[in-house]
Amino acid sequence: MSSIIRSMARPVAAFAFFPVLAVMAQSQTAPPPAVPSGSAFVGSNACKTCHADVWQNFYKNPHYKSVASGMEPPERTGCESCHGPGQAHVAASGGKTTIPRAFSLMQPKQAIEACLTCHENNFDKANIRRSEHTQNGIACTSCHSIHHPASTKQLLAKKESDLCYGCHAGIRAQFEMPSRHRVNEGFMQCSDCHNPHGSFAATWGMGQRSHMVEQALGNQSPCLKCHVDKRGPFVYEHPSVAVEGCQICHSPHGSTNAKLLARPVVLTLCLQCHNAGGSGTRNLGVDLQTSRHNLLDPKYQKCTTCHVRLHGSNADQYFLR
Ligand code: HEC
Numbered sequence: 001m002s003s004i005i006r007s008m009a010r011p012v013a014a015f016a017f018f019p020v021l022a023v024m025a026q027s028q029t030a031p032p033p034a035v036p037s038g039s040a041f042v043g044s045n046a047c048k049t050c051h052a053d054v055w056q057n058f059y060k061n062p063h064y065k066s067v068a069s070g071m072e073p074p075e076r077t078g079c080e081s082c083h084g085p086g087q088a089h090v091a092a093s094g095g096k097t098t099i100p101r102a103f104s105l106m107q108p109k110q111a112i113e114a115c116l117t118c119h120e121n122n123f124d125k126a127n128i129r130r131s132e133h134t135q136n137g138i139a140c141t142s143c144h145s146i147h148h149p150a151s152t153k154q155l156l157a158k159k160e161s162d163l164c165y166g167c168h169a170g171i172r173a174q175f176e177m178p179s180r181h182r183v184n185e186g187f188m189q190c191s192d193c194h195n196p197h198g199s200f201a202a203t204w205g206m207g208q209r210s211h212m213v214e215q216a217l218g219n220q221s222p223c224l225k226c227h228v229d230k231r232g233p234f235v236y237e238h239p240s241v242a243v244e245g246c247q248i249c250h251s252p253h254g255s256t257n258a259k260l261l262a263r264p265v266v267l268t269l270c271l272q273c274h275n276a277g278g279s280g281t282r283n284l285g286v287d288l289q290t291s292r293h294n295l296l297d298p299k300y301q302k303c304t305t306c307h308v309r310l311h312g313s314n315a316d317q318y319f320l321r
C-alpha cells in the first residue's frame, strides 16, 4: 500500500487527463516521489471543515460505504482511501503538494493504479491495463467523476453516449443513418456492445483488434445477447455467422442500407465468399452460374428471397426454410 501511495505523490506539472503520451513517457524518468513527512491517517471527519462542498454530497457516493461501515482499515476508508494520509495536508491548512494523491497533479497511469488498488477484480471480463483506452492514456477519471458525477450510479461524468461522443465524434453520424441501432434515442448504449474497460480478443472474426467489443457468455458475439434467435446451434449452420461474425454482413452501428447491411446489394455480400476468388472453404462460384441457379438471371440476384434462413436453419441445408 505505502509504495502505491508514494508512487502517487509525484509532483509533476498539472495537466488534463487526456492522451498525452509524451508526458506519460516523461513520468517514467521522474525522480522518486516523496511522501509528505510525518503524514498519517486522520479520518474523513478532518476534511469536512475545509471541503464542505465535497463532503456534503459524499454520503450518496458508493465510496461512502467504507465510512458508514467503519469496518475498513484507515487506508481503505473514506477520503484518504483515494487521496492518501491527510495529516500533513491538514497541518499545512491545505496545499496540493501536501496531500499524497492530488489527482490534478497525477499522470493517467498513476490515477489508474490508484483506482485499481480496489477495483482490479471488477474487470475479470476486461483487459483494463491493455485496453485501447489505457494504452492511449485515458484514465478512469476521463469517464468517471467521483465528486461531480452525472449520476451516483456508476459515477459517470456525463450521460454515457455524450461521454463517448465527446471523444468519438465521428461515431455519432453512424447512429443517425436510416438503418441503425437506437443509441441516440436512448434505447441502447455503447456499453451494450463495448466494454470501455477493454476486452479480450474474440474468437469470432475480429482479427487482431478487439475493438473493445464486449463478449457475451461463452465468448460469443454481444449481438447474441439480444438477437437470441440467431444464436443456434442450428442443424445446418452458415459458417460465416459464427466464424467471420455478424459484422462481415452488418455494420453494427448504422448503415444507409436496410437491415444494417454492410453493402447496398445482397448479392455482393454473398459473393465476398461465394465466388471463385472468395474466402469460402469451397469454390461455390461455379455452382452459382449453372442454368439451374444462374446469377446472371436477375431472379437469382436477390439471394434472400429463397435463402430465407441464412443465419442458420434447422430444416434445410441450403437455408431455404
Ligand atoms: C474513490 C476515490 C475518491 C474518494 C473516496 C475521494 N476522492 Fe476526492 N477526488 C478523487 C478524484 C479522482 C479527484 C479528481 C477530480 C475528479 O475526477 O472528480 C478528486 C478531487 C478532489 C478535490 C479537488 C476538487 C474537486 O472537487 O474536484 C478535493 C478537494 C477532494 N477530492 C476531496 C475529497 C474529500 C474531502 C473526500 C472525502 C469526503 C474525497 N475527496 C474522497 C477521488 C476520490
Ligand code: HEC
Residues within 6 Å of the ligand: 042, 043, 044, 046, 047, 048, 049, 050, 051, 079, 080, 083, 085, 086, 087, 089, 090, 093, 094, 095, 096, 099, 101, 102, 103, 104, 105
Ligand atoms: C484546513 C483546511 C483543509 C483541511 C482540513 C483539508 N484540506 Fe484539502 N485542501 C485545502 C485547500 C486550501 C486546498 C486547495 C489547495 C490548492 O488549490 O492549492 C485543498 C486541496 C485538496 C485537494 C485537491 C488537490 C488537487 O488535486 O488539486 C484534495 C484531494 C484534498 N484537499 C483532500 C483533503 C482531504 C482528504 C482532507 C482530509 C484528510 C483535507 N483535504 C483536509 C484545505 C484543507
Ligand code: HEC
Residues within 6 Å of the ligand: 062, 063, 065, 075, 076, 077, 081, 082, 111, 114, 115, 116, 117, 118, 119, 140, 141, 144, 146, 152, 153, 154, 155, 156
Ligand atoms: C479503497 C478502495 C477503493 C478505491 C481506491 C476506489 N474505489 Fe471505487 N468503489 C469501491 C467500493 C467498495 C465501491 C462500492 C461497490 C459496491 O457498491 O458494492 C466502489 C464503487 C465504485 C463505482 C460505482 C460502481 C457501481 O456499480 O455503481 C465506480 C464507478 C468506482 N468505484 C470508480 C472508482 C474510481 C474511478 C476510482 C479511482 C479514482 C476508485 N473507484 C477508487 C472501492 C474503491
Ligand code: HEC
Residues within 6 Å of the ligand: 112, 115, 116, 119, 122, 128, 133, 138, 139, 140, 141, 142, 143, 144, 154, 156, 160, 191, 195, 196, 197
Ligand atoms: C472510456 C470510459 C471509461 C473509462 C476509461 C473507465 N470506465 Fe468504468 N465505466 C464506464 C462506463 C460507460 C460504465 C458503465 C457501463 C459498464 O458497466 O460498462 C463503467 C462502469 C464502471 C464500474 C461499475 C460496473 C463494473 O464493471 O463493475 C466500475 C467499478 C468502473 N467503471 C470503474 C472504473 C475504473 C476503476 C476505471 C479505471 C481503471 C474505469 N472504470 C475506467 C466507462 C469508463
Ligand code: HEC
Residues within 6 Å of the ligand: 018, 019, 132, 133, 136, 138, 142, 143, 160, 163, 164, 165, 166, 167, 168, 190, 191, 194, 196, 209, 210, 211, 212, 213
Ligand atoms: C477522453 C476521451 C475518450 C472517451 C471519453 C472515450 N474514448 Fe474511446 N477511445 C479514445 C482513444 C484516444 C482511443 C484510442 C484511439 C482510437 O482508436 O481512436 C479510443 C478507442 C476506443 C475504441 C477502440 C477503437 C478501435 O479502433 O479499436 C472503442 C471501441 C472505444 N474507444 C469506445 C468508447 C466508448 C464506448 C466510450 C464511452 C463509454 C469511449 N470510447 C469513451 C478516447 C476516448
Ligand code: HEC
Residues within 6 Å of the ligand: 161, 164, 165, 168, 171, 175, 181, 183, 188, 189, 190, 191, 192, 193, 194, 206, 211, 213, 247, 252, 253
Ligand atoms: C450493436 C452493437 C454496438 C453498439 C451499440 C456500439 N458499437 Fe461500436 N462497434 C461494434 C462492433 C461490433 C465494432 C467492430 C466493428 C468491426 O469489426 O469493424 C465496433 C467498432 C467501434 C469502434 C472502432 C471502429 C470505428 O468505427 O472507428 C469505435 C470507436 C466504436 N465502435 C465506438 C462506439 C461508440 C462511441 C458507441 C456508442 C455511441 C458504440 N460504438 C456503440 C458494436 C457496437
Ligand code: HEC
Residues within 6 Å of the ligand: 179, 180, 181, 182, 187, 188, 192, 193, 221, 222, 223, 224, 225, 226, 227, 246, 247, 250, 251, 252, 258, 259, 260, 261
Ligand atoms: C442491447 C440489445 C441489442 C444488441 C446487443 C444488438 N442489437 Fe441489433 N437490434 C436490437 C433492437 C432492439 C433492434 C430493433 C431495431 C430498433 O431499435 O429500431 C435491432 C435491430 C437489428 C437489425 C435489423 C435492423 C433493421 O433495420 O431492421 C440488425 C441487422 C441487427 N440489429 C444486428 C445486430 C448486430 C450485428 C449486433 C452486434 C454487433 C446487434 N444487432 C446487437 C437490439 C440489439
Ligand code: HEC
Residues within 6 Å of the ligand: 221, 223, 224, 227, 230, 240, 241, 245, 246, 247, 248, 249, 250, 259, 261, 266, 269, 304, 310, 311
Ligand atoms: C452472411 C451474411 C450475414 C451474416 C454473417 C449475418 N447476417 Fe444478419 N442478415 C443478413 C441479411 C442479408 C439480412 C437481411 C435478410 C432479409 O432482408 O430478408 C439479415 C438480417 C438480419 C436481421 C433482421 C431480420 C431478422 O432476421 O431478424 C437481424 C436482427 C440480423 N440479421 C442479425 C444478425 C446477427 C445477430 C448476426 C450474427 C450472429 C448476423 N445477422 C449475421 C446477412 C447476414
Ligand code: HEC
Residues within 6 Å of the ligand: 238, 239, 240, 244, 248, 249, 266, 269, 270, 271, 272, 273, 274, 279, 280, 281, 282, 303, 304, 307, 310, 317, 318, 319
Ligand atoms: C464470410 C463468407 C461467407 C459469406 C459472406 C456468405 N457465405 Fe454462404 N457459406 C459460407 C461457407 C464457408 C459455407 C459452407 C460451405 C460448405 O459447407 O462447403 C456457406 C454455405 C452456404 C450455403 C449452403 C451451401 C451448401 O452447400 O450447403 C448457402 C445456401 C449459402 N452459403 C448462401 C449464402 C448467401 C445467400 C449469402 C449472402 C447473404 C452468403 N452465403 C454469404 C461462407 C459465406
Ligand code: HEC
Residues within 6 Å of the ligand: 267, 270, 271, 274, 284, 287, 288, 293, 295, 299, 300, 301, 302, 303, 304, 305, 306, 307, 318, 320
Ligand atoms: C430463386 C431462388 C434462389 C435464389 C434467388 C438464389 N438461390 Fe441459391 N439456391 C437455390 C436452391 C433451390 C438451391 C439448392 C440447389 C439444389 O437443390 O441443388 C440453391 C443453392 C445455393 C447454394 C449451394 C451451392 C450449390 O449450388 O450447390 C449456394 C451457395 C447458393 N444457393 C447461394 C446463392 C446466392 C449467393 C444467391 C444470390 C446471388 C442465391 N443463391 C440466390 C435457390 C435460389
